[in-house]
Amino acid sequence: MNLTRKLYYENLYAREFDTEIVNQFERDGKFHVILNKTLFFPSGGGQPCDTGFIDGVEVLEVLERGGEIVHVLAEELENKKVHGVLNWERRFEFMQQHLGEHLFAGMLYNLHQLHTARMRIEGDNVSIDIDTPVKEEIIFEAEAAANEAVWRDIPVEVIYPSMDEVKTFARKLPPENAELPIRIVKVEGVDYVPCCGVHVSSTGQVGLIKITSFENHKGGTRIYLKCGTAAYRWLASLYNEVRKAESELVCGYEGINEKILNLKTQIKDLKIENEKTLEKFLRPLAEDLIKKAKNKIVRHVMKNSTQDDVKHLFRLITEINHEAVVMLANVNAGGVFIMFGTNRENKNIDVRPAFKKAISILEGKGGGSAFSAQGFADAGKSEKLDEALDEALKELER
Ligand SMILES: [Zn+2]
Secondary structure: OOOOEEHHHHOOOOOEEEEEEEEEEEEOOEEEEEEOEEOOOOOEOOEOOOOEEEOOEEEEEEEEEOOEEEEEEOOOOOOOEEEEEEOHHHHHHHHHHHHHHHHHHHHHHHHHOOOEEEEEEEOOEEEEEEOOOOOHHHHHHHHHHHHHHHHOOOEEEEEOOOHHHHHHHOOOOOOOOOOOOOOEEEEOOOEEEEOOOOOOOEHHHHOOEEEEEEEEEOOEEEEEEEEOHHHHHHHHHHHHHHHHHHHHHOOOHHHHHHHHHHHHHHHHHHHHHHHHHHHHHHHHHHHHHHHHOEOOEEEEEEEOOOHHHHHHHHHHHHHHOOOOEEEEEEEEOOEEEEEEEEOOOOOOOOOHHHHHHHHHHOOOEEEEEOOEEEEEEOHHHHHHHHHHHHHHHHHHHO
């Protein structure tokens, strides 16, 4: 059997090619095409496949099956002789990402003998898994070293050495079922690794390698990085966001963190201040409401207050008088808020039946426990509030 000739290994930078169809068949409404040679790289080794067009028909997916390259197309091809065009931006970015990954993983190995168990390129993101926990400073040390390798603009070589040589020099061994001879991607003095992927032809073309995050993963560490065009795109959007923050906070980016910490402290202080003010206004009201309560039932409707005010008043009443049963409501532009309850020590009271009655009259939503229930209704239902509280009161008095 003649296997597909892999033009993508022969000329990394070719974007178009002429070829002939060896076989074409339909499967699940799509057309699987085998060519006698191809520039379309199939997905493999963590690198996604190329996409593009063959005779103007979109190539949706490219797979390797037993040494043959299968192109999955949306439509059937009419001619035997065809012309293929790669989606070049996608391919070039994957070549940058893939070599960037080699340089970073190579540095983790060279500096700390850390093995990359798995790598994957997904869109703009590269992730690698290391089986052991990796310290933050080691990740950034390898990032810096990998970027230095980029600036040295070292040529990338593809070699097919003997298995003995592979075993001596490679940072990881090829899988047992790997095709022979083993394909090694070599960056002199930096990395030597078996790989079936396609990469830019010199380290300088990676441009930039940037770690974007890392996390614990199955007892080891998963590290996310971006390389080349994807890294540039990420930094550009990051800078855009930073500029907005700089403008809002009226400072340079070095000052953003300090400004945020100051704001957080100010908010905390204001909350304490606000609690004190609320207390000053709400305590006399709470005492007054308890005094006026009939059968220890406190009923009170607030206007244009906040939910926090209602909750604060509720807390005050139930703290001052443990036996008080409370029906509070607030009406503002946002809607109707109701809160029923009692002190949690008041075990023989269950406000839920009364609450359910009220909230169903208001056609609202909510719920809670025997000693505290709360709910909302649309602002338009405020005219039904008196009726709802009347019916709830009857239920409580039962
Ligand atoms: Zn690789």
